[in-house]
Amino acid sequence: MHCIFVNHKPIILTTEVSKEHNFKNYLLSTVNIGKVIKELNTTSLEEVRLIGKKEDNLLSKFLKKLPNVIAGGGKVINDDGDVLFIFRNGKWDLPKGKAERKESIEETALREVEEETGVSGLSITKPLETTYHIFKRNGKHKIKITYWFEMKTSFSGGLMPQENEGITKVAWLNAKASQEALDNSYANIKSLI
8 A cells, every 4th residue: 555645635546445434435547636636726625546556556657647857865873863943934844856967865864954954964764665746836736755764963063044045944853842743744654753
């Protein structure tokens, strides 16, 4: 099973048909993805389930339905165990950004974290789950595929939000503050913390 978010509502890719209750089932092979996105954005539906035949190719079939944007990001932990958050578009988020040509996804994640926060001395400790969300840019829907990595740093300098990317705040948040920030964050970020 895979989960792709449209704002805070999921599109679930599955091989199992369930009786509809606060969600709708559609066949993955024939679904009008634009209609599904509109339904999730304008109705009280809690989720949509796209039904396919084989578990191992659900995601690849879905990803062909929209242009893909590849991104890398980090859940950065400092020596005190605090997590690095950014505040953008009125929500708490983790730093991430679009991959550039001839750059590995690990290089993308490290570069984007440093650019968006001013934090340096980063090292990747392990990969985290990959997240998927649908967004609209210039009137067209796209799917952002974000490869996440847990990172560590001993950085103790000043934090610098990348304002030209709409980031207004960067903060190290302890466990309690991180949980509070997640109340005003995105569903896919909650799964990483």
